[in-house]
Amino acid sequence: MSVRDPLTIADPEQLTADLVHLSTIVDSTVPGWTRQALTEADVVGRHWVRARMAEAGLDAHIDGAGNVIGVLHGTAPGNSAIMTGSHTDTVEGGGRYDGNVGVAAALEVVRTLHTNNVRLRHDLIVVDFFSEEPNRFGISCIGSRALTGFITPEDLDRVDSDGVRFADELTRIDIDPSALLSSRMDSSRIKAFVELHIEQGPYLEEQGSDIGLVTSITGIKRFRVAFRGRPDHAGTTPMNRRHDAGCAAAGSVLAIEQIASANVDGRGTTGLVTFTPDAVNIVTESAELWGEFRSPDLRWLDDAGTEFHSAVQREGASRSVEAQLDWLPSEQPAGMDDRFIEVTAREADRLGLKQSRLYSGAEHDAAIIAKKIPTAMIFVPSKDGRSHCPDEFTADKDIHSGANVLLNTIITLDRELDFD
Numbered sequence: 412m413s414v415r416d417p418l419t420i421a422d423p424e425q426l427t428a429d430l431v432h433l434s435t436i437v438d439s440t441v442p443g444w445t446r447q448a449l450t451e452a453d454v455v456g457r458h459w460v461r462a463r464m465a466e467a468g469l470d471a472h473i474d475g476a477g478n479v480i481g482v483l484h485g486t487a488p489g490n491s492a493i494m495t496g497s498h499t500d501t502v503e504g505g506g507r508y509d510g511n512v513g514v515a516a517a518l519e520v521v522r523t524l525h526t527n528n529v530r531l532r533h534d535l536i537v538v539d540f541f542s543e544e545p546n547r548f549g550i551s552c553i554g555s556r557a558l559t560g561f562i563t564p565e566d567l568d569r570v571d572s573d574g575v576r577f578a579d580e581l582t583r584i585d586i587d588p589s590a591l592l593s594s595r596m597d598s599s600r601i602k603a604f605v606e607l608h609i610e611q612g613p614y615l616e617e618q619g620s621d622i623g624l625v626t627s628i629t630g631i632k633r634f635r636v637a638f639r640g641r642p643d644h645a646g647t648t649p650m651n652r653r654h655d656a657g658c659a660a661a662g663s664v665l666a667i668e669q670i671a672s673a674n675v676d677g678r679g680t681t682g683l684v685t686f687t688p689d690a691v692n693i694v695t696e697s698a699e700l701w702g703e704f705r706s707p708d709l710r711w712l713d714d715a716g717t718e719f720h721s722a723v724q725r726e727g728a729s730r731s732v733e734a735q736l737d738w739l740p741s742e743q744p745a746g747m748d749d750r751f752i753e754v755t756a757r758e759a760d761r762l763g764l765k766q767s768r769l770y771s772g773a774e775h776d777a778a779i780i781a782k783k784i785p786t787a788m789i790f791v792p793s794k795d796g797r798s799h800c801p802d803e804f805t806a807d808k809d810i811h812s813g814a815n816v817l818l819n820t821i822i823t824l825d826r827e828l829d830f831d
């Protein structure tokens with residue numbers, strides 16, 4: 412097989428201009444660069460992406476799950492497909508790069524293939540996945556879950572804090588909830604998924620690397636703990652006669668920090684604690700705590716769960732406070748495809764880019780897709796490791812390098828891998 416020279420994207424300024432344009436489609440009433448799923452800005456943004464896909468020569472539509480999908484038909488009709496893409500929704504007060512980079516780069520990859528008269532054998536499917544970020548109904552990666560069949564009727568019945576049903580909210584923005592359940596793709600046809608994304612952490616910058624090759628995506632174990640003690644007078648009740656649910660919760664918060672700090676890849680976070688009654692002069696009767704552990708190592712996640720369960724029991728028992736630990740829907744760590752990691756490594760080498768391997772501590776559509784389709788992820792550096800904030804920044808040259816790796820990875824997968 413002849414070794415081809417690596418291509419570079421045809422119009423880096425156009426890629427940058429697309430990102431700038433997306434950053435103008437935001438909810439101006441909220442700080443930062445906010446385009447949350449289920450809002451007007453997100454609807455406008457996804458229609459803009461669909462139009463941009465069509466201009467790039469893709470057969471583009473918005474599917475029943477709200478995903479924007481564009482197909483570049485391959486030369487072998489009925490052949491299998493390669494998929495790429497990311498998301499354009501943001502968190503509240505988020506940045507301009509998370510997700511957007513992978514969608515804008517995929518568009519430039521398609522334009523570059525046209526400019527260079529490169530025809531792929533496989534169909535190339537470009538996706539802007541619907542609602543990757545967790546929404547107010549507590550579900551993330553809705554579009555990728557719908558495509559792979561990991562969304563349920565129960566998910567549609569979830570309600571937000573105002574009692575609004577998720578299904579009703581979808582209907583309001585013209586997404587038919589039943590279509591969401593039936594938007595599954597024939598995943599056996601899709602032989603590879605490659606997602607370009609910003610790192611959202613400091614590792615690549617610390618290493619002085621241009622490109623990150625993701626080895627796996629973190630698993631997440633989420634929980635809720637309810638503590639029930641006894642309300643008492645804050646002044647007259649001696650310390651040794653209290654059943655303080657707040658103190659049991661506080662001890663458990665510190666246990667989360669201690670358990671996660673003992674392992675270099677362990678992460679433990681308390682996201683929310685509530686005390687009842689919410690009063691300064693009453694010993695807390697009940698407390699609720701929501702949190703999570705993350706790690707790419709399933710065994711550590713299980714061990715952390717066992718250790719945390721013991722800590723919760725200990726913190727409750729020492730104060731005669733009842734403690735109930737419930738595990739919430741969680742994600743297993745998702746491994747990336749070893750063959751694809753080698754392809755991306757080779758392409759980054761050929762482009763003269765310094766690379767590092769790392770696991771992703773953030774959740775991505777790629778983690779959902781990887782359950783059904785062999786998957787690779789390419790990271791580009793985030794300045795100071797900042798993300799999910801207005802200061803999120805990745806330099807144009809790094810985005811262009813990532814797009815170049817994506818471009819050549821897709822061409823090589825199309826030519827060299829015998830999928831069928």
Ligand SMILES: [Zn+2]
Binds near residue numbers: 543
């Ligand atoms: Zn993202």
